[in-house]
Amino acid sequence: MADSKSPEKTNAEESFLSQSNSDAQGQLTAAVDELLDQLQGKFDKVSKEMFGKLDDMTRRLDELEASLTASSAESPSAPPPAAPST
Numbered sequence: 001m002a003d004s005k006s007p008e009k010t011n012a013e014e015s016f017l018s019q020s021n022s023d024a025q026g027q028l029t030a031a032v033d034e035l036l037d038q039l040q041g042k043f044d045k046v047s048k049e050m051f052g053k054l055d056d057m058t059r060r061l062d063e064l065e066a067s068l069t070a071s072s073a074e075s076p077s078a079p080p081p082a083a084p085s086t
Helices: 004-073
Strands: none
Touching: none
16 A cells, blocks of 8 residues: 555655645746846936936036137137147
């Protein structure tokens, strides 16, 4: 009789292990999805900050250009500003 119960127990164990493996895969998938969502949120935040800083830099450069243009128009005898060397 012990032999007849062994295959049933093996099937039950395999079913349990299969279910356990499936649960582990589900947990792993959920963890990876959560991590990807967190990374996407951080990427979006950094992108917004970077574009905000680029917009601010553009605005400041436009103001500087306008200021230089206005100052050169006010004093035509002054030499033009030197080009920055690279």
